Amino acid sequence: MTDHKNFYVIIEAKRGWILPGEEQLNRYSLRESITKAEVKHKAIISMSECSNGYASINLRPTIANGIPIKHLSWRKIYDLANKSKEQSNNAQKRLLEELLIYLGGVMTMQTKDSNWVYVVSLGSGNPEGCSISWIDIVNKCGRYFHPVGGKGWPKEPPNYIAFRYDGKLQSIHHIEDYVVSKNMHDEIKEMPDEEWDNHFVYKLGPAIKPPKEVKTGNIYPSGRVWAMIDTLFTSETISDARDISKERKELKKQH
Structure with missing residues (x-):
């Protein structure tokens, strides 16, 4: 959960191809912390291995009590983190490497070198x-x-x-x-x-x-x-x- 003067975001992260259910999303949207937050942007973010295309069909609702619900796949986050290394300083690169190692452990990935x-x-x-x-x-x-x-x-x-x-x-x-x-x-x-x-x-x-x-x-x-x-x-x-x-x-x- 992140609180900023312009943003208030609730993140629901799951392993595998799993999406949060409608009941869970509605519960998040009714939390006093998000309903009373005086910020410009609010959102509930689902994070899991599900592709954005899959989530666009299966993640329901897309808005709960006026709060938009979005999805980010682990793959998308992995690719963004990997690309960000090109324009990062050494300290940032180390943090990004740690994130990439973690994401590699939670994603379902082919073992490319397996025979x-x-x-x-x-x-x-x-x-x-x-x-x-x-x-x-x-x-x-x-x-x-x-x-x-x-x-x-x-x-x-x-x-x-x-x-x-x-x-x-x-x-x-x-x-x-x-x-x-x-x-x-x-x-x-x-x-x-x-x-x-x-x-x-x-x-x-x-x-x-x-x-x-x-x-x-x-x-x-x-x-x-x-x-x-x-x-x-x-x-x-x-x-x-x-x-x-x-x-x-x-x-x-x-x-």
Whole structure:
């Protein structure tokens, strides 16, 4: 909370893709400290990982008891802080570096230098209410989506994702970008226009094809596994790649 002769701002900061609810925002707007503040500008600011576009649709209300409600994403604050370093003195740069380190810890970010690949199975059918198949969503639309966390799904976007069907590894893709959305139709027009829970929607890079046939191996039909990218190029099966990657990880822990 910041008090200045020209501004009075209440900040509600949250981790992850979460927005404050209407009841909470209304409670803030009725606080005596803000209603009686004799300043020119008043606002309630939501801060979280939600993009400004996502917040513009899902943050309600936009005005509570005459007080405007705005949103700033952690990404936006991170970018502003990073850009500000160019015109800052040494003391300011140190403070900005500390802020950037903190923000890096609260943001959901891809681990850019990770060589781990998230391998998922694609069914031959269509998602419910969708006019194209799971395979076409990947191969023709260059997209893939899944829930944010829960039931074994990642809570943070991976650097690489791979797809298997017809009993073998088909392709590996770098995840070029991602959004979190409750309506898949906003990102993939063939999907039904309806609201779900939060989902990651990935924009896939060009397909990297394995140099030889890599069969599925000992993985149950809908199983999802992690493997290091080089093991997927050199192993006979995806399950072998998974096991080799696990062994490497354990050896690294021991050293």
